[in-house]
Amino acid sequence: MKSLQLRAVMLFLTYTQVYGQMERVQCTISLSSCEVHIYNYSQPISAVIFDEIPNISVRELKITGMLESIPDLSDATKKFVNLKRLIIANVALKIVEGDRLAVVEKMSELEFRQTEISDVEADIFKGLPNLKHISLRNNLLETLPTNIFENNKKLEFITLDRNKLTKIHSDIFKELENLYYLSMNYNQLEMLPGNIFRDNKKLNHVSLFTNKLKEIDVDTFKELGDLEKIILNNNLIEALPNGLFDDNPKLKFITLSRNKLTEINVDTFKELSVLYNLDLSQNQIEVLPATIFRRNHNLNTIHFNDNKLKVIDSDTFKGLNDLQFLELNYNQIEVLPKGLFDDNMNMVVLELRGNKLTRIETDLHVLKKLILLALFRNVCIDDIWEFSACSSSSVFELIENVQRKCS
Numbered sequence: 001m002k003s004l005q006l007r008a009v010m011l012f013l014t015y016t017q018v019y020g021q022m023e024r025v026q027c028t029i030s031l032s033s034c035e036v037h038i039y040n041y042s043q044p045i046s047a048v049i050f051d052e053i054p055n056i057s058v059r060e061l062k063i064t065g066m067l068e069s070i071p072d073l074s075d076a077t078k079k080f081v082n083l084k085r086l087i088i089a090n091v092a093l094k095i096v097e098g099d100r101l102a103v104v105e106k107m108s109e110l111e112f113r114q115t116e117i118s119d120v121e122a123d124i125f126k127g128l129p130n131l132k133h134i135s136l137r138n139n140l141l142e143t144l145p146t147n148i149f150e151n152n153k154k155l156e157f158i159t160l161d162r163n164k165l166t167k168i169h170s171d172i173f174k175e176l177e178n179l180y181y182l183s184m185n186y187n188q189l190e191m192l193p194g195n196i197f198r199d200n201k202k203l204n205h206v207s208l209f210t211n212k213l214k215e216i217d218v219d220t221f222k223e224l225g226d227l228e229k230i231i232l233n234n235n236l237i238e239a240l241p242n243g244l245f246d247d248n249p250k251l252k253f254i255t256l257s258r259n260k261l262t263e264i265n266v267d268t269f270k271e272l273s274v275l276y277n278l279d280l281s282q283n284q285i286e287v288l289p290a291t292i293f294r295r296n297h298n299l300n301t302i303h304f305n306d307n308k309l310k311v312i313d314s315d316t317f318k319g320l321n322d323l324q325f326l327e328l329n330y331n332q333i334e335v336l337p338k339g340l341f342d343d344n345m346n347m348v349v350l351e352l353r354g355n356k357l358t359r360i361e362t363d364l365h366v367l368k369k370l371i372l373l374a375l376f377r378n379v380c381i382d383d384i385w386e387f388s389a390c391s392s393s394s395v396f397e398l399i400e401n402v403q404r405k406c407s
Contacts, residue, residue, distance in 0.1 A: 023071070026051045034058045034080065038065030038091075047072035062087040064253070069093060070100040077103055085109035085133075092116045108154075109133040112325045116140055116387070126151045132178075134158040147173050155179055162186040170196050176376070183207040185231075194219040207231040209255070214238065222247050229253040233279065236260055246271045257362030259280040259302065266292050279303040290315045301325040305351075308332060314339045314362075322346060329374070331356040336362045353377055360406040364399045373398060379405035 008116055020147040021043035027034035034052075039047055047387060048071045052337045059081040061073075065378045070088065074121055077083060086107055089261040093115045101110070101124065108130050117136070125131060131152045148157060149172065156178050170193035173179060181199040191399065199202055200320065203224050209231050212296060214221035218241035221227060227248045246321070251272050266289035269275055275296045281303045290313035299320050309331040315407030318325060323344045333355040340362040357378035364373070373395075375381045381402070 010046065021045050022047045022049055024049045024051060029055075029058065032057050033060040034068050035062040035064070036070075038063065038067055044068050045071045047075070049075050052079055054079050055080065056080075056082050056349055057349060059083060060085040060087065062089065064088075064090045067091040069095045072100060072103070073345070074103045075107075083107065085111075087111045087113065088115055089113040090115075095318065096120055098124040098126055101125065106130055111135040111137075112139065113137040118142070120145065120148065122147050126150060126326070127335060129154070132157055136163065137161040139163050141165060143167065144169075144172060148172065150174070157181040158183070160184045160187070160299075165189055168192065168196065170194075172220060173197065173200055174319065175199050177202065179203055180222075181205045186210045188212055192217065192220055197221065197224060200224070204228055204239060204285040205229045206269040208232040208235070212236055216240065216244060216374075218243055221245065224248055227251055231255045233257040233259070238267055242267060244268065248272065250274060252276040255279040257283070259283055261285055263287060263338050264289070264292060268319075269293065270295050274295055274298050277301045280307070282325060283307065288316055288399065290311060293317065293320060295335070297321065299323055303327045304331070305329040306331075310334065312337065312340065317341065320344055324348045327351045329356070332356050332360055336360045338362055342366055348372070350374070357406060358382065360403060364403060365396070367399075370395055373402065375402060380407075 005103055020065065021063065023038055023045045025036040025048055027036055030292060036048070045067060059082055061080065061083055082106065083108060086104055086182060096117060098121060105127050108127060110128065110131060113135060118140040120141070121246040125148065126378065129151055132154050136154060137334065138158050142165060143264065146169040151286060152170065154174050155174060161183055165187040165294060166189065168189060173196060181204060188209040192213065197220065202275065204226055213232065213235040214237065216237060221244065224247060230249050233255045237256065240261065242265055244399055245268065249271060252274055253276060261280065261283040261356055262285060264280070264285060269292065273295055276298055277300060282305065285307040286309060288309060293316065297319055301324065306329070307328050309328070312333055317340065321343055324346055325348060325370050329351050330353065333352065334357060336357065338361040345366055346369055347367045349368055350367065351374040356376045357375065358380050
């Protein structure tokens with residue numbers, strides 16, 4: 001008996017010296033999640049052994065703590081047979097070995113969050129053919145291997161936010177026919193290859209805000225018939241090519257605020273019949289073509305703050321019967337022409353702060369559902385005036401005052 005015990009101890013010591021420390025852990029279980037924290041040891045942690053008896057309710061495993069590499073998690077797959085999601089977070093990984101991930105081949109969701117990863121091998125996800133969600137946010141990645149996802153054909157969600165990516169290869173999403181959601185916010189990308197999404201026909205959401213994009217190729221969103229949301233705010237985009245959105249009939253949300261746009265072509269949104277929310281704030285646009293929204297009858301919200309708009313045509317919002325929120329703050333508009341809001345009887349919020357209004361020719365009385373009329377800092381309005389239905393006066397009385405002062 002003593003001989004067997006001695007042999008077990010020797011085997012353990014040999015394993016520890018060659019491979020690193022085996023760590024026995026006990027889960028903190030909440031609902032269907034198991035969370036463990038690895039404490040620091042002089043030896044690297046090479047394997048995690050779970051004290052729990054088998055638990056079929058656990059579907060998520062979250063590991064935090066002192067890790068330099070991914071430990072052997074084969075014991076987790078034995079104890080938690082329905083495990084679907086692995087999260088490794090708030091650690092300082094020096095290396096990421098694909099073979100250590102292969103033991104969780106049935107996993108559908110994988111997240112490396114704030115793990116200080118700066119480089120990954122091309123085959124890191126090779127043994128995970130069932131992956132549908134992958135997140136590598138809050139790391140130090142500057143580039144990704146071209147074929148990193150080539151064995152992950154089931155991928156639907158990819159999140160690469162808050163890294164240091166400067167470029168992305170045109171083939172990186174090749175053959176990912178199920179890709180639905182892509183987020184690469186807070187990186188340093190300067191360009192997107194024009195054909196990068198050629199195989200991603202199911203793509204619904206693309207988010208690339210806070211990068212260094214200067215231009216968008218006309219073919220970037222070509223044939224993405226299911227695309228509903230594009231978020232490109234806080235970049236350096238100077239122009240939108242004609243036809244950029246022509247293949248995106250389901251597009252509902254476009255955010256292009258905080259760029260360097262100086263003009264918008266009259267046909268930019270012509271194919272977007274279901275466009276619902278448009279944000280062009282904080283650009284340098286001087287003109288809104290009179291018929292730019294002629295086919296966007298579903299528009300509910302327009303943000304056009306902080307531009308250089310001086311003149312606004314009376315037909316600009318014609319036919320927008322569902323428009324409820326219109327923000328035109330901090331432009332240089334001098335006149336609201338007659339009939340400007342005649343078709344916008346469902347308007348709830350109208351904001352025109354910080355313009356140069358001297359005349360309001362349009363009849364604001366048609367806006368019977370208005371609850372906020374913001375005209376602070378205009379020529380014909382006292383600086384202390386802010387018109388809101390929340391004040392003691394009625395909206396009608398507020399509008400009467402405005403029309404009288406700016407007639």
